Amino acid sequence: EIVMTQSPATLSVSPGERVTLSCRASQSVRSNLLAWYQQKPGQAPRLLIYGASTRATGIPARFSGSGSGTEFIFTISSLQSEDFAVYYCQQYNNWPLTFGGGTKVEIK
Amino acid sequence: EVLLVESGGGLIQPGGSLRLSCAASGFTVSSNYMTWVRQAPGKGLEWVSIIYSGDSVYYADSVKGRFTISRDNSKNTLYLQMNSLRPEDTAVYFCARTPPAELPYFDYWGQGTKVTVSS
Numbered sequence: 001e002i003v004m005t006q007s008p009a010t011l012s013v014s015p016g017e018r019v020t021l022s023c024r025a026s027q028s029v030r031s032n033l034l035a036w037y038q039q040k041p042g043q044a045p046r047l048l049i050y051g052a053s054t055r056a057t058g059i060p061a062r063f064s065g066s067g068s069g070t071e072f073i074f075t076i077s078s079l080q081s082e083d084f085a086v087y088y089c090q091q092y093n094n095w096p097l098t099f100g101g102g103t104k105v106e107i108k
Numbered sequence: 109e110v111l112l113v114e115s116g117g118g119l120i121q122p123g124g125s126l127r128l129s130c131a132a133s134g135f136t137v138s139s140n141y142m143t144w145v146r147q148a149p150g151k152g153l154e155w156v157s158i159i160y161s162g163d164s165v166y167y168a169d170s171v172k173g174r175f176t177i178s179r180d181n182s183k184n185t186l187y188l189q190m191n192s193l194r195p196e197d198t199a200v201y202f203c204a205r206t207p208p209a210e211l212p213y214f215d216y217w218g219q220g221t222k223v224t225v226s227s
Contacts, residue, residue: 035213037153044202044217045145045153056215088153092212095166097143097155 002027002091006100012108019076021103023089028069033093036065036074039102040085048087049074079105110134110216112203117221124193124225130186130203130218138181141206143214144188146199146223156201157188158212171197193225 003026032052037045049065116128144156157177204214
C-alpha cells in the first residue's frame with residue numbers, strides 16, 4: 001500500500017497569500033498518477049488536479065500542482081475567501097487507492 | 109449533466125446489513141470506473157471499493173469479505189452491499205466516477221449518504 005502523507009495538517013493563511021501544500025508518497029507514484037481534491041464542510045470532494053499537474057475542467061488558474069516520484073506540491077497562488085477548505089491528495093498508481101490525511105487551510 | 113445520487117444510509121446495529129445505492133444520470137455506469145469512498149466523522153477520505161471494465165472489482169482490506177460492490181446497467185445504478193457492519197464502518201459514503209478512458213481519479217461525486225453503526 002502506498003501511504004500518502006500530507007503536510008502541514010493545518011495552515012493558517014490570510015486572503016491574498018500564496019499557499020503551498022505538500023504530499024509525500026511512501027513509494028514512487030509512476031506516471032504522476034496523483035490527484036488533488038478540495039472539500040468544504042458538509043460537501044463532497046471536488047476534483048482540482050489530476051496527473052499531478054493538469055487542472056480539471058473549470059478550475060481557476062490560481063490552483064496548480066507539480067512534482068513527481070514521491071514528492072508532490074499543490075499551490076494556490078493567491079488565496080481567495082472561497083478557498084478555505086480541506087485539501088486531499090490521492091494516488092491512483094496502485095491498489096489500494098489511497099488518500100492523504102488532508103491539509104486544512106484556515107483563515108489567519 | 110452528470111449527476112450521482114446516493115441513498116440507503118441509516119442507523120443499523122452492529123452485525124447488520126445495509127445496501128447503498130448510487131443512481132447515475134448523464135453517463136452510463138458501465139462505461140466508467142465507479143467507486144465508493146467513505147469519510148468517518150471528523151476524519152479524512154478512505155477509499156472503499158471500485159468496479160470497472162468486465163466487472164472487475166477491488167476492495168480496501170478493511171471491508172474485504174464483508175462489502176460487495178455491483179452495478180445494474182439497466183438501472184444505471186451502483187450498489188454497495190454492506191454485511192457484518194461494525195461501529196468503525198460509521199461514515200458518510202460517497203459514490204464517485206472516473207472520467208471515461210481514464211485511470212481512477214474522480215471527477216464527479218454524489219452528495220453522500222450517512223451510515224451509523226451503533227446499538
